[in-house]
Amino acid sequence: MTSVPDVIQTWQMVQPWTKDKETGEKIPGKLEKTTIPMPELQPGEVLVEIAGCGVCHTDLGYFYYGVPTVNKPPLTLGHEISGRVVAGEEEWLGKEVIVPAVMPCNNCPICDAGRGNRCLAQKMPGNSLGIYGGFSSHIPVPAADLCVVENRGDVPLERLAVVADAITTPYQAATRADLQKGDRVVVVGAAGGVGSYVVQMAKAFGAGTVVGIDINQEKLERMLQYGADYIINPAGKDVKTVRDEFRALCKENGLPHNYGWKIFEVSGSKGGQEIALALLSFIGKLIWVGFSTNVNEYSLSRLMAFDAEIIGTWGCLPKHYPKALELVLSKKIQIEPFVETRPMSTIRETFEEAHSGKLMKRIVLTPDF
Ligand SMILES: [Zn+2]
Numbered sequence: 530m531t532s533v534p535d536v537i538q539t540w541q542m543v544q545p546w547t548k549d550k551e552t553g554e555k556i557p558g559k560l561e562k563t564t565i566p567m568p569e570l571q572p573g574e575v576l577v578e579i580a581g582c583g584v585c586h587t588d589l590g591y592f593y594y595g596v597p598t599v600n601k602p603p604l605t606l607g608h609e610i611s612g613r614v615v616a617g618e619e620e621w622l623g624k625e626v627i628v629p630a631v632m633p634c635n636n637c638p639i640c641d642a643g644r645g646n647r648c649l650a651q652k653m654p655g656n657s658l659g660i661y662g663g664f665s666s667h668i669p670v671p672a673a674d675l676c677v678v679e680n681r682g683d684v685p686l687e688r689l690a691v692v693a694d695a696i697t698t699p700y701q702a703a704t705r706a707d708l709q710k711g712d713r714v715v716v717v718g719a720a721g722g723v724g725s726y727v728v729q730m731a732k733a734f735g736a737g738t739v740v741g742i743d744i745n746q747e748k749l750e751r752m753l754q755y756g757a758d759y760i761i762n763p764a765g766k767d768v769k770t771v772r773d774e775f776r777a778l779c780k781e782n783g784l785p786h787n788y789g790w791k792i793f794e795v796s797g798s799k800g801g802q803e804i805a806l807a808l809l810s811f812i813g814k815l816i817w818v819g820f821s822t823n824v825n826e827y828s829l830s831r832l833m834a835f836d837a838e839i840i841g842t843w844g845c846l847p848k849h850y851p852k853a854l855e856l857v858l859s860k861k862i863q864i865e866p867f868v869e870t871r872p873m874s875t876i877r878e879t880f881e882e883a884h885s886g887k888l889m890k891r892i893v894l895t896p897d898f
């Protein structure tokens with residue numbers, strides 16, 4: 530058993546993003562390497578020695594784009610965590626675990642209704658779990674909803690960090706869409722850190738056709754090997770042109786273009802959102818996965834005429850985690866081509882690179898304090 534140190538080593542966001550008073554420009558936050566006292570564990574809590582923590586677009590939102598965290602800085606970001614239990618509740622000791630990105634309170638009307646992924650008292654590392662986050666050596670977490678990792682074969686534990694969010698958010702989204710065998714699916718933002726797994730997840734749920742839409746041609750083409758049957762690059766095109774391209778693609782391949790499509794908006798970009806809304810048609814479903822502060826314009830009466838739905842989805846219920854993990858361990862969902870591990874000491878450069886949007890892979894940072 531690893532001994533428990535006196536302090537937690539961490540990369541804290543000591544200052545959040547700010548606005549330049551004169552230009553109104555957003556100035557990124559500040560990261561500092563520091564230590565915080567080891568907290569006394571409460572009943573029901575365990576201490577996880579972190580193996581890896583993924584860098585998510587949500588972290589960048591807090592750091593660069595002006596999205597506020599629930600708990601004010603200084604706090605440590607990072608909510609995509611895998612690791613090993615080293616202290617706390619005895620039956621958990623030594624277990625390898627994935628920490629769900631959002632942990633419900635399991636004791637409120639929303640949780641009782643089976644909608645705990647949107648529990649209002651939920652805890653999210655790097656946002657609302659005290660000052661604690663995944664870009665650290667250790668993290669105290671409630672044990673109840675941890676996902677135990679067993680029989681992971683040759684898959685390194687740190688790489689499984691992506692199950693905490695990038696894999697499970699698509700799992701929940703596919704569940705919300707009631708994805709069935711043979712379904713026709715469009716993924717907008719299909720080449721991104723979450724979108725690439727939405728594509729794979731759709732196929733793992735049995736989708737018959739998956740159309741991937743993204744502006745990054747190189748990453749988009751890669752998706753043809755991982756679940757996308759067809760791809761459309763909307764870069765430099767207006768919405769109508771993209772819709773016409775989609776219709777032509779359907780015609781060429783003997784697919785109906787105007788009914789029954791399940792569309793996942795994962796891009797979180799204005800352009801992507803406009804495309805997703807434009808493609809929604811009769812008895813269709815639009816699952817809203819990506820986040821932006823953009824305000825959209827859409828005639829909701831179209832929903833009535835289409836008998837269609839727009840559905841929001843947030844995080845993932847902890848009960849789905851073992852099933853999502855199994856899809857990864859059975860290689861029905863590939864993570865290897867989409868994940869790169871780096872030492873946590875590269876966090877500043879890694880944030881910058883992730884922010885630039887040029888990375889081909891999602892980065893998992895491994896503690897090297
Ligand atoms: Zn995330």
Ligand SMILES: [Zn+2]
Pocket residue numbers: 633634635636637638639640645648649650651
């Ligand atoms: Zn609750």
